[in-house]
Amino acid sequence: MRNVTIMTTVSVDEQAISEAKELRDQFQRFLREYEFGMREVETKISILRDEFTHNHAYNPIEHVKSRIKSPDSIVEKVARKGIEPDFDTIRAEVTDIAGVRVTCSFVADVYRLFDLLTQQDDVTVRVVKDYIADPKPNGYKSLHTIIEVPVFLSTGPIAVPVEVQFRTIAMDFWASLEHKIHYKFQGQIPGHLVDSLTDAADAASELDLRMERLHREAHGVRPRELAPPRVIAV
Numbered sequence: 159m160r161n162v163t164i165m166t167t168v169s170v171d172e173q174a175i176s177e178a179k180e181l182r183d184q185f186q187r188f189l190r191e192y193e194f195g196m197r198e199v200e201t202k203i204s205i206l207r208d209e210f211t212h213n214h215a216y217n218p219i220e221h222v223k224s225r226i227k228s229p230d231s232i233v234e235k236v237a238r239k240g241i242e243p244d245f246d247t248i249r250a251e252v253t254d255i256a257g258v259r260v261t262c263s264f265v266a267d268v269y270r271l272f273d274l275l276t277q278q279d280d281v282t283v284r285v286v287k288d289y290i291a292d293p294k295p296n297g298y299k300s301l302h303t304i305i306e307v308p309v310f311l312s313t314g315p316i317a318v319p320v321e322v323q324f325r326t327i328a329m330d331f332w333a334s335l336e337h338k339i340h341y342k343f344q345g346q347i348p349g350h351l352v353d354s355l356t357d358a359a360d361a362a363s364e365l366d367l368r369m370e371r372l373h374r375e376a377h378g379v380r381p382r383e384l385a386p387p388r389v390i391a392v
């Protein structure tokens with residue numbers, strides 16, 4: 159009798175383990191698609207940077223950072239959005255699993271890079287949120303887009319969504335500090351710090367303007383690199 163009980167337990171455990179392994183493999187395959195999409199976008203950005211540097215003797219990109227959303231973050235977002243936790247629903251509803259952040263020198267570069275990336279034939283623009291033209295109430299500024307890029311797998315092509323955020327160094331500096339403060343106070347930032355952050359966002363915008371003006375003065379007006387930003391329909 160004792161032996162039978164032990165055998166049953168072992169067999170249930172084995173099934174549970176094999177199901178857990180299958181789920182882990184599916185999740186890794188799921189995330190790998192985003193990793194490939196992210197690499198396609200990184201390559202596009204890096205080609206634009208190299209081409210600019212060589213052909214225009216000007217590099218509009220300060221740095222590029224990419225990330226795949228962590229499993230914990232994905233689970234947290236699924237819970238927050240109240241969506242079904244299956245792969246198809248997550249694929250359709252969570253569009254920022256792959257993210258690329260492009261930090262540019264000046265606001266004009268942000269829009270120029272956005273145009274150069276989103277006008278490529280194999281890029282489909284799904285969403286544009288222009289928080290530069292229309293900043294968030296706390297002062298957050300950036301140009302966000304969700305694009306879809308094709309990834310060619312052994313089983314055929316798939317379209318992978320990638321969130322690309324374009325911002326200036328000043329906007330990035332502000333966002334990174336705000337993110338730390340937000341995290342420290344778990345979203346409940348004291349009023350006086352909210353006000354200081356909003357002031358700092360204004361100072362960052364002013365700095366962007368002054369630096370771009372200085373750059374124009376130093377290099378002369380270069381309409382291709384420094385065309386004034388346009389407002390993009392959201």
Ligand code: 0O2
Pocket residue numbers: 254257287294296298302332333334336337
């Ligand atoms: P992480 O770690 O950067 O990925 P969503 O949550 O995406 O459904 P929303 O608000 O419509 O909802 O997305 P939105 O406005 O495009 O912003 C998403 C991302 O922009 C955030 O990602 C941040 O990276 C950045 N962001 C937006 N607002 C702020 C802000 O006020 N301060 C800072 N520092 N960053 C901001 P995640 O998922 O929050 O985090």
